[in-house]
Amino acid sequence: MTMISTAASGLSATQVVLNTISNNVANSETDGYSRRTVVLTSQASGGVSASSLERQTSFFLQQQTWGSTSEVGYYTSYSDYSSYLEQLMSSDSLDITSSLSAFYSALESASSSPDDEALRTAVLTAAQTLATTFNALSGYLDDIAQDVNSQIDSTVTQVNDLSAQIADLNQQIVSLQSQGLDTSALEDSRDAAIDSLSELVEFDVLAQADGSYSLTLPQGQTLVSGSNAATLSWDSSSGLSLTFGKQTTSISEEMSGSLGGLFAFVNEVLEPTQSQLDSIAVAVAEALNDAQADGYDLDGDSGAALFSWDSQDPAGTLSVSSGFTTDDLAFAGSSTTGSGDNDNLLAMLELSEDQQSDYTALVTWLGQVSSQASNALSTSTTLQSSLSDSLDSISGVNLDEEAANLVVYQNIYSANAKVLSAADELFDTVLNMF
Structure with missing residues (x-):
């Protein structure tokens, strides 16, 4: 030369x-x-x-970063909803403990003059307020469930969109690399799409010899292979499924990523809370109904049930029994002692401590769940930040x-x-x- x-x-x-x-x-x-x-x-x-x-870049660090991003996505969903639920359950306007305290305070006031109409009215009003508080709280829990379901639907749609985008980028990269052309910009776009996807679901990434990436879910199902992407589907009754080509398989809801965090919140926190709230509502109502049955009203008749509810949705349907009046409050311990008898009313007051402690225990448990989720989120975020910094030092x-x-x-x-x-x-x- x-x-x-x-x-x-x-x-x-x-x-x-x-x-x-x-x-x-x-x-x-x-x-x-x-x-x-x-x-x-x-x-x-x-x-x-x-x-x-x-x-x-470093493919190893990318894989580690995507994994840590899935953990952050999981605990973000789990922590956000758990924290909101705990705050809701302990709010002044929806605190069952406060409503129970108000009810038993009205009972205690009536104990000094059990035949006083104003005091009996205050007891009945407090009972109605207690039922309404259970109804409102149950309604808010149902709203959270609907919101989570909507979030799951939205997340599934995002997963499908990003998977299709990655498959399309795979096709472009393979085509250009086969012609000896530079694909750096396309590879950056693919990594960005995978990063967004990793926040939503957990998966493994395998680099192929032709330049494409294959993505598989933790249970081994293919999410992306070459230019083909699977379709994720979810239904509240049938659960999560994945369709790749002509094959459809059920997918476990136990996974990392924000989608897994939503499922975990529902299964581990929301549904147990709804179940426990229903149990507390039934326990309170049955105890007071039983106490009513042990006493006698102003007419000297055995006490009628104070509360009624639908067994399919106790907390949401709890109410003062239809037609129940102040005269039906069975404060007397005997049918012959007269309207000034408060023996059964005093027995009702003894129920207070146990009923309030059940709800307090539920709120305390939610506080612990929220705190643990927050700590886990902080830890996973720190790890993600460290891995991201390491990757940035290279790329x-x-x-x-x-x-x-x-x-x-x-x-x-x-x-x-x-x-x-x-x-x-x-x-x-x-x-x-x-």
């Missing part, structure tokens, strides 16, 4: 490097951008060539490093230009000799 062609190859290769440095600097604040470097190769006949453009753009490289390759470019100029002068001198 002549002196001129050698210098020209140096100018050409250095120009590629300078263009790459310029692109790195321009994208230094672009989310998901991976730093590019140029591989320079010495040619056997002399000179240099820019043989390839390399995207700087991120360091402006100081790029500036130093710019100076180096500017000098190399100038030196090659001088060689080319000198070669041109020498060639002119040789020509002028003849």
Whole structure:
């Protein structure tokens, strides 16, 4: 190779490097951008060539980061809903303990004059308020369940959209790489899509020889393979399923990612809370109904049931029995002692402590669940941040490093230009000799 062609190859290769440095600097604040470097190769006949453009990243760290992102997504959903539920259950306006306290305070006030109409009215009003509080709280829990179901539907849609996007990017990358073209920008886009997907569901990523990525769920089902993506479906009655091609399989709801966090919240927190609230409502109502049955009303008749409810939804349907009046309050311990008897009323008051303690225990448990979820979220977020920093140290753009490289390759470019100029002068001198 002549002196001129050698210098020209140096100018050409250095120009590629300078263009790459310029692109790195321009994208230094672009989310998901991976730093590019140029591989320079010495040619056997002399000179240099820019043989390839390399995207700087670490597949191992990417895998670790995607896994940690799934954990963050899981605990974010779990923690957010658990915290909200705990705050709801302990709020002043919906606190069953407060309503129970108000009811038993009204009973205690009536104990001094059990035949006083105003005091009996206060007891009945407090009973109605207690039932209404159970109804309202149950309604809010139903609202949370509907909100979670809506969030699950939305998340499943996002999973399907991102899976299809990754499959499409796989196809483009494979096609361009087979033509020897640069796919760095497409690979950045694919990694960004996988990062978004990892927040929603847990999966494993396998790099294929053709440049594509295959994604599989923890149970082994294929989510993305080459240019094909599976479709995730969910129904509150039949659960989660995955369709790939003509095959549909059931999917376990036990997974990481925000989708798994939503399922875990429903199964481990919301449904147990709803069940316990129903149990407390039934326990309170049955105890007071039994106490009523042990006493006698103003007419000297055995006490009627104070509360009624639907066994399919106790807390949501609890109410003062239809037609129940202040005269039906069975405060007397005997049918013959008269309206001033408060023996049975005093027996009712003894129920207070146990009933309030059951609800307090439920709220305390929710507080513990919320605290544990918050701590787990903090831990997983710290790990994710650490892994992300490690990945950024490889793929991120360091402006100081790029500036130093710019100076180096500017000098190399100038030196090659001088060689080319000198070669041109020498060639002119040789020509002028003849």
